[in-house]
Amino acid sequence: MARTTISDVAEAAGVSVSTVSRALRGLDKVNPDTRKKVERAAERLNFSFSKSASSLARGKTMKVAVLLPNEISGWFNAHAFEGIYEVLSKQGYDVIPNVMWEQRDLDRFFKALPNNQNVDAVIVVSFDLDDDKKRILSELTVPVIGVNTPTDDGLDASARIDDFAAMRSAVRLLHSLGHRNLAYIEQPVVSPFLCSAEIRLNGFREAAREVGCRDEDVLIVPSVARAGGPGEQEEYSGIAAQLLSAPVRPTGICVEHDACAAALIKELRRLGWDIPGEVSVIGFDDSYIANITGLTTIHQNPVETGRQAAARALSLMRGECPSEPYAIMPTSMVLRDTTGPAVESEA
Amino acid sequence: MARTTISDVAEAAGVSVSTVSRALRGLDKVNPDTRKKVERAAERLNFSFSKSASSLARGKTMKVAVLLPNEISGWFNAHAFEGIYEVLSKQGYDVIPNVMWEQRDLDRFFKALPNNQNVDAVIVVSFDLDDDKKRILSELTVPVIGVNTPTDDGLDASARIDDFAAMRSAVRLLHSLGHRNLAYIEQPVVSPFLCSAEIRLNGFREAAREVGCRDEDVLIVPSVARAGGPGEQEEYSGIAAQLLSAPVRPTGICVEHDACAAALIKELRRLGWDIPGEVSVIGFDDSYIANITGLTTIHQNPVETGRQAAARALSLMRGECPSEPYAIMPTSMVLRDTTGPAVESEA
Numbered sequence: 001m002a003r004t005t006i007s008d009v010a011e012a013a014g015v016s017v018s019t020v021s022r023a024l025r026g027l028d029k030v031n032p033d034t035r036k037k038v039e040r041a042a043e044r045l046n047f048s049f050s051k052s053a054s055s056l057a058r059g060k061t062m063k064v065a066v067l068l069p070n071e072i073s074g075w076f077n078a079h080a081f082e083g084i085y086e087v088l089s090k091q092g093y094d095v096i097p098n099v100m101w102e103q104r105d106l107d108r109f110f111k112a113l114p115n116n117q118n119v120d121a122v123i124v125v126s127f128d129l130d131d132d133k134k135r136i137l138s139e140l141t142v143p144v145i146g147v148n149t150p151t152d153d154g155l156d157a158s159a160r161i162d163d164f165a166a167m168r169s170a171v172r173l174l175h176s177l178g179h180r181n182l183a184y185i186e187q188p189v190v191s192p193f194l195c196s197a198e199i200r201l202n203g204f205r206e207a208a209r210e211v212g213c214r215d216e217d218v219l220i221v222p223s224v225a226r227a228g229g230p231g232e233q234e235e236y237s238g239i240a241a242q243l244l245s246a247p248v249r250p251t252g253i254c255v256e257h258d259a260c261a262a263a264l265i266k267e268l269r270r271l272g273w274d275i276p277g278e279v280s281v282i283g284f285d286d287s288y289i290a291n292i293t294g295l296t297t298i299h300q301n302p303v304e305t306g307r308q309a310a311a312r313a314l315s316l317m318r319g320e321c322p323s324e325p326y327a328i329m330p331t332s333m334v335l336r337d338t339t340g341p342a343v344e345s346e347a
Numbered sequence: 348m349a350r351t352t353i354s355d356v357a358e359a360a361g362v363s364v365s366t367v368s369r370a371l372r373g374l375d376k377v378n379p380d381t382r383k384k385v386e387r388a389a390e391r392l393n394f395s396f397s398k399s400a401s402s403l404a405r406g407k408t409m410k411v412a413v414l415l416p417n418e419i420s421g422w423f424n425a426h427a428f429e430g431i432y433e434v435l436s437k438q439g440y441d442v443i444p445n446v447m448w449e450q451r452d453l454d455r456f457f458k459a460l461p462n463n464q465n466v467d468a469v470i471v472v473s474f475d476l477d478d479d480k481k482r483i484l485s486e487l488t489v490p491v492i493g494v495n496t497p498t499d500d501g502l503d504a505s506a507r508i509d510d511f512a513a514m515r516s517a518v519r520l521l522h523s524l525g526h527r528n529l530a531y532i533e534q535p536v537v538s539p540f541l542c543s544a545e546i547r548l549n550g551f552r553e554a555a556r557e558v559g560c561r562d563e564d565v566l567i568v569p570s571v572a573r574a575g576g577p578g579e580q581e582e583y584s585g586i587a588a589q590l591l592s593a594p595v596r597p598t599g600i601c602v603e604h605d606a607c608a609a610a611l612i613k614e615l616r617r618l619g620w621d622i623p624g625e626v627s628v629i630g631f632d633d634s635y636i637a638n639i640t641g642l643t644t645i646h647q648n649p650v651e652t653g654r655q656a657a658a659r660a661l662s663l664m665r666g667e668c669p670s671e672p673y674a675i676m677p678t679s680m681v682l683r684d685t686t687g688p689a690v691e692s693e694a
Binding site: 071072073078079082085086089094096097098099233259262263266288289291292293294303 | 606639640
């Protein structure tokens with residue numbers, strides 16, 4: 001007898017596959033009546049919603065696919081992959097990277113995915129997937145686990161930091177030091193699917209409003225950085241020019257990530273700015289460049305985030321339900337030498 | 348005309364394909380008469396033995412194993428892996444990392460390798476393999492390609508920089524600036540199989556002798572750095588203390604890699620040393636920390652080295668012989684702000 005699939009349950013209950021998925025996983029936004037209908041259909045068809053169970057039924061391939069945006073050598077991706085690899089390889093799994101450079105790579109991967117499930121799990125790193133792709137993931141018969149994905153939609157488990165809260169803590173630090181004119185150096189859209197950049201920017205905007213900044217006192221400057229790297233040093237003169245020519249010159253600056261913050265500080269100091277005397281700068285990541293350059297930043301541990309995601313993948317592949325499927329990993333503020341009290345403006 | 352295959356030779360010599368394989372690779376346990384028969388048939392058919400041919404004969408797994416020492420997230424490994432991945436994934440190959448943390452991981456991998464050849468090629472990154480492991484590699488029926496391996500022994504192809512020559516150029520720069528008392532901060536033995544550290548140290552010693560330094564004017568200081576990272580900043584005080592307390596204080600310092608050089612410079616400046624006024628420091632790699640911190644260093648491009656190795660793997664897997672199997676990748680000196688002329692010692 002063919003295995004009952006989630007589609008069978010959807011058909012029997014007269015609802016969509018994603019509704020079945022959400023109903024059986026106890027997610028919100030499902031009408032109680034609909035949920036009951038789905039549960040009854042599932043019971044009648046002897047369908048237990050566990051992707052891992054179906055994975056066990058299919059037999060093991062001992063392979064796990066890891067989807068990464070843009071590159072594997074960037075600071076976050078390389079360390080997250082390392083954590084994933086460490087946990088899974090010790091259990092005998094091949095960990096197969098799949099780097100998506102462009103939207104069409106992702107489209108192609110997803111198009112092939114349902115027919116090509118020769119893996120026991122899929123781990124998705126830092127992707128902001130559209131609804132169409134979330135649907136494909138939720139219909140896979142193998143567990144899907146997120147690492148720093150913006151939501152848990154369509155995922156069986158995840159591990160991520162709270163980019164929003166972390167950025168809020170940076171803004172609050174600047175505010176508590178007396179800074180009222182703030183700027184944010186954002187990650188450019190180098191990728192159609194990188195997600196953390198947008199969340200951090202939103203966290204910055206929101207937190208700036210919370211501490212009483214008017215929108216006109218907040219400057220958003222696009223950076224030239226690549227994900228995971230600083231880009232070309234020469235291009236930071238453009239960013240510095242935008243900061244210098246702002247109607248109200250910012251004294252507190254948050255930067256999307258450390259490499260970019262360090263490059264900006266280098267350029268500002270070259271132009272004669274005193275950091276932290278005239279302007280404070282906060283990075284994000286606490287990669288080793290932050291330590292070397294004395295950068296105040298927000299610490300995160302992507303190796304551990306990768307490990308936590310992989311541990312959840314292991315549970316699911318064994319047919320167990322992780323006790324805490326969606327983990328929020330800690331971040332913390334590391335105070336070094338690039339932040340200080342605001343001085344009165346001479347303007 | 349179709350390319351002559353190993354099967355053609357086997358047929359012509361009246362022996363099995365595996366006998367041809369063993370005979371032409373000079374392995375033991377082949378009867379001398381049989382070997383001669385095989386060699387004559389191969390010569391007549393103009394067949395040059397290539398492991399890739401036997402790989403073709405076995406059929407494709409579309410998988411390539413990449414052996415990496417210690418970690419995948421270190422600067423060199425992550426970028427070399429990225430280059431390898433880029434070339435092979437575009438041709439449809441799964442690129443499977445195998446990180447070796449300890450000698451026993453490597454032993455286990457090699458023990459399983461001959462009986463478990465479910466890959467089309469093996470790429471070995473930065474390993475200094477012992478004779479036993481080289482023998483196992485050379486007996487594999489799939490191509491084996493090196494990335495920054497110390498020798499090409501047992502490898503069908505390789506791509507690597509000349510660590511020795513690169514380090515010599517660093518010593519010559521210091522000498523040309525007038526530095527006569529030199530120091531080298533070496534990579535500690537964090538791994539039983541990392542190779543470039545030793546070659547760089549030998550290059551430094553040799554070049555120092557060439558420019559006329561006496562051995563007593565050359566100080567070798569073990570660093571606390573991990574491969575690919577700087578280690579703990581606090582521990583650089585120990586290195587600085589060794590430099591300060593040396594009978595003849597060095598004015599020119601070569602450091603195994605950039606992250607470690609940047610951390611050392613930070614500590615020396617904290618202690619009040621003027622760099623490059625009193626002491627010149629040269630790193631190795633030209634990772635982005637070198638640019639940010641203004642470090643004079645030796646540039647290498649590990650992504651390109653990985654690509655070149657992977658291109659050679661592709662040729663071999665297709666049954667072709669790469670036109671230049673063993674590539675030496677370029678390095679170059681990048682002069683920034685941490686090197687300058689030696690001043691007369693006051694001692």
